Every structure is written in C-alpha cells, then in structure tokens.
Amino acid sequence: MSRSWRRCLDASLAPVGRLQTPPQLNASQLAHATDRQGELVAHARPVMQYLYAQTRDTGSMVILADERGTLLQTLGDTDFLGRAERVALMQGASWHESQQGTNAIGTAIAEIAPVVVHGPEHFLERNGFLTCAAAPVMAPDGRLLGVLDISGDHRGHHPHTIGLVRSAAQMIENRLFETCHGDTIRVRFHPLAEGIGTVAEGIIVLKEDGWITCANHAGLSLLGLCPADLGAMPVTRVFQIGTSELASWGRRRPGEIMSVIRNNGERIFLRVELGRGARQIIVPSHPQEEACADSLEPLNTGDAVMKATIEKARRVVGKPIALLLQGESGTGKEIFAKAFHDSGPRRSKPFVAVDCATLPENLIEAELFGYMPGAFSGARKEGYAGRIRSAIGGTLFLDEIGDMPMAQQARLLRVLQEREVVPVGGSKPIPVDFVLVCATHRNLKTEMEAERFRADLYYRINGLTLMLPPLRERSDFAALTSRVLRDLSPERHLYLGDAVALAFAKYSWPGNLRQLVNALRTACALLNDDESTILWDHLPDDLINELRQASQSLDISSMHLPQEENLHVLSSAAISRAIDISDGNMSEAARRLGISRNTLYRRLKIIKS
Ligand SMILES: Nc1ncnc2c1ncn2[C@@H]1O[C@H](COP(=O)(O)OP(=O)(O)OP(=O)(O)O)[C@@H](O)[C@H]1O
Incomplete structure (x- = not known):
C-alpha cells in the first residue's frame, strides 16, 4: 500500500479536488480492446458469472480488466452499478494507478499480485466509499493478461472476498492452460495427491526437449519459480525425472498419479497429460521391456572367465x-x-554414473550429496539435488572409487550406512534408496593396506567383487571382434583381413576394449561402401606402428630359437601366467587356457620333466 501511495505522489496525483476526466473508450475502441483479449474474456465469462452468483444482492460488482487497467466486462447489482458509474467504475474506463491512484485493479497490475484496497486506502478521496479485492490473471507463458476484481460498498467489506477472487483468477488461468497450443507435455502437480485437479494444483507445460515453457500461478509458487524462469529452466531442475520418463508414464498410465521427488528432496504428486507434440518424444513403449530380459548375455562372447563373471553377477x-x-x-x-x-527390476529407474577420478576434490561433496540454496558462493540459487539423490530407485555407479579422497570416503560411508543423505549446507537427512555398483582399476586391498582407502568403506562396497579380464587374456577375441563389428555396422558384414587379424591377435591391447572398439570404429569409417575387409590402410597410423613393433618382437624372438623349443617356451610361459593370474586355482587356469584340467596337469608334468 505504501509503495502504491509513493508512486501516486511521485506522479503528482492529487487525492482531493477537481479531477481530470479519466480516459474512457468509446464503443468501437472497447470492442477492439475486448477482441484483443478475446481468449481471456471468453474464459473469464463463466467464472465471472459464477462469482456474481456468489455475491448477488450484496451491493457489489465483478470486474474484468485488461493488463492496461481498462475495464472490459462488468457484472453487478443494478443499484451499485449506478453508484459505481459516478466514479467511472464502468466498462471502457481505465483504472490504471496513473489515472485512479491506489486502487485494487491498478495496484494489482503494478505489483502483479493480489491486492485488497479498502475505503480510505484508496488514494483518491472520491473512491473512498469502495472496498475492492483484485487478483492478476497470468497467461500460461507468465505474461500478465488482466485482472479480476470484486468491488462493493466499503460497509459490506468481507475479508474472504480476496480468497474468492484469487481462486476465480486461478480458475481462469487453468482454463487458459487447457487451450495452450503447441504443448507437448502438461504436468499437473500438488504436494497432496488429492490436490491434483483442484484449483490449487500447479500446472507446467514442457516442450519436447524438457524445458518448462508455461506455468500457472500455483505452479510457479509451488516450485519457487518466477515468470522469468519460464523458457529458461529444464524440468530436471525441479523434479528428479526427465521428459522421456514423464512421456512414458503419460502413455502407459494415462490419468494415473505418480509420485516423484523434487530437487529439494520433497515428495510431490504428478499427473501427466500428453499433447499432440508429445508424439515426437521417443520413449520405449514398454519401459519394463526396454532392456532385454538379460542384458548381461550380450557381454558373453565365449571367454570362460567372462562367462563365469556374468553368471556370478546374475545371481545377485x-x-x-x-x-x-x-x-x-x-x-x-x-x-x-x-x-x-x-x-x-530397477531397469526403468535411473542409472547414474559418477567418475570419482575426474570430479575436482572441492566439488565432490556438492556433486554427490547436493546442496541447499545459497550453500556456497557460486552455487545455483535453487540448490542442487546431487547425484546420489538422482539415483533414487535406480543404480548409482561410482567409477574409480579408488580415487576418492579420504574425507569424502567418510561421508559416503555414512550415506551407505544410514541410507540417508544430508545436502551440503543442510541439516535434514533425506532418505535414499539405490543399488550400488562401484568400479576401480586399482587393487583396493593394496590401497587399503597403504591406508589410502578406508577398510570400513571397502567392506561396505564389496558385497561381491568381480574381476573383468584384460583383453589380452580373453580367449574370445575373434568372437568379440565380430560382435563389435556387427554392432558398429549392422547393415554390412565386415571382417578383418588375415594380416590384420594375426597382428591383432598378437598385440597386447593395453587400452583393452576401449582401444579395440575405437580402432574398429575408425576402420569402419575409413572403409568404402563397397569394401567389407579391414586392411592395414583402414587402421590409424599409431596403431599400425604398435602392431608392427609387437609382431616384430615376437618374430625376432622366434628366429633365435629352434621351432620346437619356441613352442615349448611359449606354452610353458602361457601356462605359468595362467596359473599366476588364477592365484593357483587349476580349474580356472585350465579354463583361461581353453584346455581341460587333465591336459593342464599333463602339460605341467612335461614342463617339469
Ligand atoms: N562388451 C563390449 N562391447 C562393445 N564395446 C565395449 C564392450 N565393453 C566395453 N566396450 C567399449 O569400451 C569402452 C570402455 O568401456 P568402459 O567405459 O565400460 O570401461 P571401463 O573399464 O569402465 O573403463 P575405465 O576404467 O577407463 O572407466 C566403452 O566406451 C565401449 O566403447
């Protein structure tokens, strides 16, 4: 109220005395102004009739003004309409603050907020017989469209009128949402499941790329957003769910309510409605079937160690x-x-991968555990949920866990023990539920002994340890290569030329599958459309050099040895390496070598003799 009076004084309005006649539109100007806001007027009309039915015979009127303060529609008791006309409270008149001083319509426009102006609070003395309650009506994209108002004699003032007007303005906004064109996904939400479909529900509209383009008033305030955020914020900044998951839910469970976690950790209920544009969003028609029933099977290309590893994983x-x-x-x-x-069973839920080795040490906590709004300088103003909370319901994959600093190891341990996370700058623990998979290229036992890795954390993350074999130790190199080639180029049947295949087989592949897949990817790109055999020309130069060096060193060693001794040496070396790698487990060593246990013992006897 004081801001409004200050504006009136600054504009040199006089509260008393003879006033200039305020601008008044003629019939054709009014028709033009009404046309300009045709949609608002059309949706407001039934709501105004409803409001009028509630306030009939109370000496009052219901008014719809446009965003400039021009009164477009009025409905009211005849005797009060007559009194109102004397102060120009009638169709076509302007009740902008600059014309009428502090008044509910003009001040609601200036403040873009609901306003009650009662009796002498009106800046112009002649308006002091009025009591008015007004609420702005916002377009789905956050623009101010107009104002809904109930005005009456100040002696009939009722404190509940503003609540009625606000609800009615919200009803108009919600009706405008129904006709919001070009929408893809409409999300209705409320902290209570029963709140959805009521006038208190929040509504947001998303484009197919997940950006929030429209929101109703309740939506903005429930999410703590302002109109300027519309078009500038993806849905993942407010809910821990993405566009394709929302679209998928809307398709599979039309009309059903789902519960999600907001990025501030609170639970909220949603109903998803898909508009025409949502068809462009590619979502699996049945996310439960989105992954094959056994996604581990494609990794089995015949290596015995890999097969056993996959089988162990399947059991858990x-x-x-x-x-x-x-x-x-x-x-x-x-x-x-x-x-x-x-x-x-969590395959339709998020799989969140975090590379602990590449996160800067000072950001690990914020990234993993999230932070509260304003937790530190440079933090996002709305706070951040953090990767652990993003994985709720799904799987958290902590890659290179062996590189995590000790201080963060302690915090992670607490999260795993308590199954709760406390964001940086916060005090309230938030329950979390996820499956944990960790990975490391380090030997964590050695790290633990060297006191670089906490023993208690090691035992927490090590429900089952699986060793993935390096490529040079795999016996399924040929099958693996064919599978990768098939995946890279499904429409062509590609294979390795003899010389390349031999060189590949002799090479130690220090970069393992990553290096092999990258080499094959480059080769596929360098092949002409009519070629199907990968030759030296199709390989990157640095790999050719390494392959040639590896092959020469083997050839040279073979030149100095008689053929028989060479084979003997090579097989002895392979056998002792397999036994070493298998920690003396003869069955495993035999599997690695692709021979039976009996053959292995026979060969060992020969070597020893
Ligand atoms: N079974 C497979 N089939 C096809 N490609 C694979 C397979 N396994 C790994 N790759 C390829 O190898 C690359 C490296 O794999 P991945 O990132 O899973 O290895 P990693 O052991 O986690 O590596 P790092 O320890 O460096 O994080 C992948 O990007 C993928 O291209």
Missing part, C-alpha cells in the same frame, strides 16, 4: 548386494554395470 541381480567391479582401464566395467542395472 535384484538383491541388495553392492557390486565391486575390478579390472584394468577400458575392460568394460561401466558397460558391465549398465548391463547389470538393465537386467534388474
């Missing part, structure tokens, strides 16, 4: 057992973790 799918994947860099730990997630 869907159970609350933390998986620890160990293996050299590039052996496919993340691909394995994703396949493990896709094989389980």
Whole structure:
C-alpha cells in the first residue's frame, strides 16, 4: 500500500479536488480492446458469472480488466452499478494507478499480485466509499493478461472476498492452460495427491526437449519459480525425472498419479497429460521391456572367465548386494554395470554414473550429496539435488572409487550406512534408496593396506567383487571382434583381413576394449561402401606402428630359437601366467587356457620333466 501511495505522489496525483476526466473508450475502441483479449474474456465469462452468483444482492460488482487497467466486462447489482458509474467504475474506463491512484485493479497490475484496497486506502478521496479485492490473471507463458476484481460498498467489506477472487483468477488461468497450443507435455502437480485437479494444483507445460515453457500461478509458487524462469529452466531442475520418463508414464498410465521427488528432496504428486507434440518424444513403449530380459548375455562372447563373471553377477541381480567391479582401464566395467542395472527390476529407474577420478576434490561433496540454496558462493540459487539423490530407485555407479579422497570416503560411508543423505549446507537427512555398483582399476586391498582407502568403506562396497579380464587374456577375441563389428555396422558384414587379424591377435591391447572398439570404429569409417575387409590402410597410423613393433618382437624372438623349443617356451610361459593370474586355482587356469584340467596337469608334468 505504501509503495502504491509513493508512486501516486511521485506522479503528482492529487487525492482531493477537481479531477481530470479519466480516459474512457468509446464503443468501437472497447470492442477492439475486448477482441484483443478475446481468449481471456471468453474464459473469464463463466467464472465471472459464477462469482456474481456468489455475491448477488450484496451491493457489489465483478470486474474484468485488461493488463492496461481498462475495464472490459462488468457484472453487478443494478443499484451499485449506478453508484459505481459516478466514479467511472464502468466498462471502457481505465483504472490504471496513473489515472485512479491506489486502487485494487491498478495496484494489482503494478505489483502483479493480489491486492485488497479498502475505503480510505484508496488514494483518491472520491473512491473512498469502495472496498475492492483484485487478483492478476497470468497467461500460461507468465505474461500478465488482466485482472479480476470484486468491488462493493466499503460497509459490506468481507475479508474472504480476496480468497474468492484469487481462486476465480486461478480458475481462469487453468482454463487458459487447457487451450495452450503447441504443448507437448502438461504436468499437473500438488504436494497432496488429492490436490491434483483442484484449483490449487500447479500446472507446467514442457516442450519436447524438457524445458518448462508455461506455468500457472500455483505452479510457479509451488516450485519457487518466477515468470522469468519460464523458457529458461529444464524440468530436471525441479523434479528428479526427465521428459522421456514423464512421456512414458503419460502413455502407459494415462490419468494415473505418480509420485516423484523434487530437487529439494520433497515428495510431490504428478499427473501427466500428453499433447499432440508429445508424439515426437521417443520413449520405449514398454519401459519394463526396454532392456532385454538379460542384458548381461550380450557381454558373453565365449571367454570362460567372462562367462563365469556374468553368471556370478546374475545371481545377485535384484538383491541388495553392492557390486565391486575390478579390472584394468577400458575392460568394460561401466558397460558391465549398465548391463547389470538393465537386467534388474530397477531397469526403468535411473542409472547414474559418477567418475570419482575426474570430479575436482572441492566439488565432490556438492556433486554427490547436493546442496541447499545459497550453500556456497557460486552455487545455483535453487540448490542442487546431487547425484546420489538422482539415483533414487535406480543404480548409482561410482567409477574409480579408488580415487576418492579420504574425507569424502567418510561421508559416503555414512550415506551407505544410514541410507540417508544430508545436502551440503543442510541439516535434514533425506532418505535414499539405490543399488550400488562401484568400479576401480586399482587393487583396493593394496590401497587399503597403504591406508589410502578406508577398510570400513571397502567392506561396505564389496558385497561381491568381480574381476573383468584384460583383453589380452580373453580367449574370445575373434568372437568379440565380430560382435563389435556387427554392432558398429549392422547393415554390412565386415571382417578383418588375415594380416590384420594375426597382428591383432598378437598385440597386447593395453587400452583393452576401449582401444579395440575405437580402432574398429575408425576402420569402419575409413572403409568404402563397397569394401567389407579391414586392411592395414583402414587402421590409424599409431596403431599400425604398435602392431608392427609387437609382431616384430615376437618374430625376432622366434628366429633365435629352434621351432620346437619356441613352442615349448611359449606354452610353458602361457601356462605359468595362467596359473599366476588364477592365484593357483587349476580349474580356472585350465579354463583361461581353453584346455581341460587333465591336459593342464599333463602339460605341467612335461614342463617339469
Ligand atoms: N562388451 C563390449 N562391447 C562393445 N564395446 C565395449 C564392450 N565393453 C566395453 N566396450 C567399449 O569400451 C569402452 C570402455 O568401456 P568402459 O567405459 O565400460 O570401461 P571401463 O573399464 O569402465 O573403463 P575405465 O576404467 O577407463 O572407466 C566403452 O566406451 C565401449 O566403447
């Protein structure tokens, strides 16, 4: 009220005395102004009739003004309309603050907020017999469209009138949403499931890329947004759910209510309605079937160790057992973790991968645990849920866990023990539920002994440890290569030329599957459309050099040895390496070598003799 009076004084309005006649539209100007706001007027009309029915015979009127303060529609008791006309409270008149001083319509426009102006609070003395309650009506994209108002004699003032007007303005906004064109996904939400479909529900409209383009008043205030955020904020900043999951829910469960977690950790209920544009969003028609029933099977290309590893993993799918994947860099730990997630009952929920080695140390906590609004300088003003909370219901994959600093290890341990996370700058723990898969190329036991990794955390994350073999130790190189080629180029049947195949087989592949897949990807790109055999020309130069060096070193060693001795040496070396790698487990060593246990013992006897 004081801001409004200050504006009136600054504009040199005089509260008393003879006043200039305020601008008044003639009939054709009024028709033009009404046309300009045709949609608002059309949707407001039934709501105004409803309001009038509630206030009939109370000496009052219901008014719809446009965003400039021009009165477009009025409905009221005849005797009061007559009195109102004497102060120009009638169709075509302007009740902008600059014309009429502080008044509910003009001040609601200036403040873009609901306003009550009672009796002498009116800046112009002649308006002092009025009591008025007004609420702005916002367009779905956050623009001010107009104002809804109930005005009456100040002696009939009722404090509930403003509530009535606000609800009615909200009803008009919600009706405008129904006709919001070009929408893709409309989300209705409320902290209570029963609040959806009521006048108190929040509504947002999303474009197919997930940006929030429209919101009603309740939607903005429930989410703590302002109109300027519309078109500038993706839905994932407010809810822990993405567009395709929303679209998927809307298609599979039309009309049903789902519960999601907001990014501030609170639970909220949603109903998703899909508009025409939502058809463009590609979502799996049955997310439960989106991944094949056993997503681990494609990783089995015949290597005995890999097969046994996959079988062990299958036994813990869907159970609350933390998986620890160990293996050299590039052996496919993340691909394995994703396949493990896709094989389980949580496959339609998020799979959140965090690379602990690349997160700057000072950001790990905020990234993992989230933070409250304004927790530190440079933080997002709305706060951040953090990666752990993004994984709720799904799988959290902590890659390179061995590189996590000790201080963060302690915090992570607490989260795993308590199954709760406390965001940075917050004090309220938020319950979290996820399956944990960790990976590292380090030997965590050695790290633990060197006191670089906490023993208590090691035992927490190590429900089941699986070792992924390096490529050079896999016996399924040929089958694996064909599968990768088929995946890279499904429409052509590609294979390796003899010389390249031989060189590949002799090479040690220090970058493991990553290096092999990258080499094959480059080769596919360099092949002409009519070529199907990968030759030296199709390989990157640095790889050609390494392959040639590896092959020469083997050839040179073979030149100095008689053929028989060479084979003997090579097989002895392979056998002792397999036994070493298998920690003396003869069955495993035999599996690695692709021979039976009996053959292995026979060969050992020969070597010893
Ligand atoms: N079974 C597979 N089939 C096809 N490609 C694979 C397979 N496994 C791994 N890859 C390829 O190897 C790359 C490395 O895999 P991934 O990131 O899973 O390895 P990693 O062991 O987690 O590596 P790092 O330890 O460096 O994080 C992947 O981007 C993918 O291209």
